[in-house]
Amino acid sequence: MTLLVQKFGGTSLGSIERIKAVAQRIKSSKEKGNDLVVVVSAMGHSTDELTQLASEISLDPPHREMDMLLSTGEQVSISLLTMALNELGTPAISLTGTQAGIITESAHGRARILEIRTERIKNLLSEGKTLVIAGFQGTSLGIGGIPEITTLGRGGSDTSAVALAASLEAEKCEIYTDVPGVLTTDPRIVKSAQLMKNISCDEMLELASLGAAVLHPRAVEIARNFGVTLVVKSSWDKLDGTTLTSKKNHVYAKGGIEHRSPVDGLELVENQAVIALSNIPDRPGIAAELFESLSEGGVNVDLIIQATHQINSNDITFTVVENELNNALIQCKKLIKTIGGEISSQKSLTKLSIYGAGIMGRPGIASSLFQTLSDSGINIHLIATSEVKVSCVIDAELGKKGLRSVAEVFKLTDKQITINPILANNNEPEVRGIALDKDQIQICVKNVPDKPGTASTICSKLAEKNISLDTIVQSERKHKDTTKDISFTLKKNDRKDAKYALEELISNWKGSKIEEGNAIVRISAVGSGMPFTIGTAGKIFRALANEKINIEMIATSEIRTTCIISEKDGEKALNEIHSCFQLGKL
Numbered sequence: 191m192t193l194l195v196q197k198f199g200g201t202s203l204g205s206i207e208r209i210k211a212v213a214q215r216i217k218s219s220k221e222k223g224n225d226l227v228v229v230v231s232a233m234g235h236s237t238d239e240l241t242q243l244a245s246e247i248s249l250d251p252p253h254r255e256m257d258m259l260l261s262t263g264e265q266v267s268i269s270l271l272t273m274a275l276n277e278l279g280t281p282a283i284s285l286t287g288t289q290a291g292i293i294t295e296s297a298h299g300r301a302r303i304l305e306i307r308t309e310r311i312k313n314l315l316s317e318g319k320t321l322v323i324a325g326f327q328g329t330s331l332g333i334g335g336i337p338e339i340t341t342l343g344r345g346g347s348d349t350s351a352v353a354l355a356a357s358l359e360a361e362k363c364e365i366y367t368d369v370p371g372v373l374t375t376d377p378r379i380v381k382s383a384q385l386m387k388n389i390s391c392d393e394m395l396e397l398a399s400l401g402a403a404v405l406h407p408r409a410v411e412i413a414r415n416f417g418v419t420l421v422v423k424s425s426w427d428k429l430d431g432t433t434l435t436s437k438k439n440h441v442y443a444k445g446g447i448e449h450r451s452p453v454d455g456l457e458l459v460e461n462q463a464v465i466a467l468s469n470i471p472d473r474p475g476i477a478a479e480l481f482e483s484l485s486e487g488g489v490n491v492d493l494i495i496q497a498t499h500q501i502n503s504n505d506i507t508f509t510v511v512e513n514e515l516n517n518a519l520i521q522c523k524k525l526i527k528t529i530g531g532e533i534s535s536q537k538s539l540t541k542l543s544i545y546g547a548g549i550m551g552r553p554g555i556a557s558s559l560f561q562t563l564s565d566s567g568i569n570i571h572l573i574a575t576s577e578v579k580v581s582c583v584i585d586a587e588l589g590k591k592g593l594r595s596v597a598e599v600f601k602l603t604d605k606q607i608t609i610n611p612i613l614a615n616n617n618e619p620e621v622r623g624i625a626l627d628k629d630q631i632q633i634c635v636k637n638v639p640d641k642p643g644t645a646s647t648i649c650s651k652l653a654e655k656n657i658s659l660d661t662i663v664q665s666e667r668k669h670k671d672t673t674k675d676i677s678f679t680l681k682k683n684d685r686k687d688a689k690y691a692l693e694e695l696i697s698n699w700k701g702s703k704i705e706e707g708n709a710i711v712r713i714s715a716v717g718s719g720m721p722f723t724i725g726t727a728g729k730i731f732r733a734l735a736n737e738k739i740n741i742e743m744i745a746t747s748e749i750r751t752t753c754i755i756s757e758k759d760g761e762k763a764l765n766e767i768h769s770c771f772q773l774g775k776l
């Protein structure tokens with residue numbers, strides 16, 4: 191018999207009619223001869239409603255009590271769906287996370303799954319039962335082995351489902367939802383969004399963590415690490431949906447399901463150069479002009495960052511391979527003549543990166559990379575982060591030294607280290623999907639000391655509170671007193687804790703202050719073909735400029751370009767960029 195794990199989301203279970211329809215669907219899957227483990231979310235918006243109830247009592251309810259409350263949502267849907275199945279003559283039994291043996295760490299509200307003790311599930315399956323398991327919840331063994339109910343974090347039932355599929359070595363994990371699969375962007379905002387037949391786990395990880403709610407990023411992480419075949423499809427029809435693919439050569443997890451060694455590898459890319467344009471005008475169209483002229487000059491730009499500054503001026507910094515530096519400078523000089531500003535450049539640089547799906551959601555990893563470099567006396571010229579990779583541009587002569595220290599700290603063997611890797615161009619699209627993240631705020635820490643370790647101090651201070659910095663932009667420009675600014679975005683939910691922690695930190699830095707920017711959104715284009723295509727960034731910036739949308743910050747990783755723009759422009763920008771890459775016409 192083939193074992194399938196099928197997960198049904200809240201919208202698919204929003205009413206009794208829908209629960210009955212889902213039961214019918216499960217029954218016919220079962221009749222095709224499959225063994226079934228079904229994972230469900232709470233009905234409709236019930237998790238939101240429970241959260242609302244709590245907020246009417248307390249502004250800051252204890253995390254443990256929130257888990258007690260929220261876990262009831264899934265208990266309603268497992269029991270009702272199981273009743274519906276039994277009514278249809280399909281023998282079924284419901285299990286809470288605890289009863290299903292889902293063991294998590296003890297961090298209430300954001301617990302990671304450690305292991306799944308599958309014995310009870312396997313026994314029930316062998317009796318021919320269909321299992322209906324509560325997603326989003328588990329049990330921690332707590333202090334002294336006393337069990338406590340935990341939840342995994344909002345959207346976490348996808349993660350429960352994929353973790354079950356991995357532990358049970360299921361044939362595949364099917365995520366049934368209210369859209370036909372993973373689309374090129376959010377269909378609620380862009381009507382012409384198209385279904386993708388396939389997407390790589392790396393691309394999906396970026397999209398999911400940058401606002402594409404259709405999959406929980408940790409579910410993608412598990413699928414990627416354990417090689418689970420993951421399919422996203424509609425609850426209402428019988429179409430194929432989207433299949434997630436992952437490269438065959440990644441390192442498989444040995445330890446806990448979500449608790450593996452966070453860093454899989456370390457990479458050094460030599461012969462890099464950085465160009466910094468400073469004091470250029472801050473108005474729509476400048477970034478577009480710059481990157482269009484670079485692309486006309488045949489220059490392939492790798493990392494880009496743009497920092498916001500005092501009214502009316504910006505800095506844009508980017509990297510190219512060293513032998514394209516002269517060509518790039520020619521283009522920049524032409525542009526500066528017409529718009530004003532200064533250029534500086536530096537060659538003999540190296541890009542050092544750590545990567546691994548376990549970096550996601552663990553802010554301590556990036557901060558310990560920065561700390562390690564700073565302890566070795568290495569200054570970081572530029573930082574680029576993605577969910578699964580953190581890159582630092584450093585002086586070439588310190589590259590090997592950095593490599594050794596970082597390898598030691600993350601306990602990496604020679605096999606996990608690559609120098610100048612050759613990327614395989616599989617003719618993937620430069621942009622496969624676009625995500626809009628409305629859940630971020632922008633913070634700038636002004637006038638921080640310009641010395642090795644400042645970025646790492648900020649990151650580790652926030653990491654102590656488990657706060658991740660999402661888009662980090664370190665300005666190249668020094669103030670008169672030789673201090674610098676560092677800007678970043680973080681989740682709205684972390685605002686209060688972050689400000690508190692930062693205020694404590696900057697009290698040690700004379701003249702430094704924290705500023706929260708205007709309401710912003712993050713818009714990100716993701717595609718595996720991006721590193722092989724010249725001019726992608728220019729096209730994105732042009733699409734924004736055409737709509738007179740000003741870009742506040744830019745940050746990129748290899749397969750992603752992210753712009754921070756004003757909140758009011760978010761949906762318009764999403765539509766523009768989507769149509770600029772013709773994603774509505776697949």
Ligand code: ADP
Pocket residue numbers: 198199200201202231345366367368369371372373374375376377378401402403404405623
């Ligand atoms: P479920 O209740 O099934 O877990 P979610 O609401 O968590 O469903 O996720 C599905 C929703 O994700 C869709 O209704 C859609 O609006 C939104 N979404 C955002 N980005 C995308 C995308 N790229 N592809 C598909 N859906 C997306």
Ligand code: ASP
Pocket residue numbers: 199200231232237238263325326343344345346347348
């Ligand atoms: N019910 C939980 C939530 O709404 C988990 C989930 O739906 O995946 O976040």
Ligand code: MG
Pocket residue numbers: 199345348403404405406
């Ligand atoms: Mg969901």
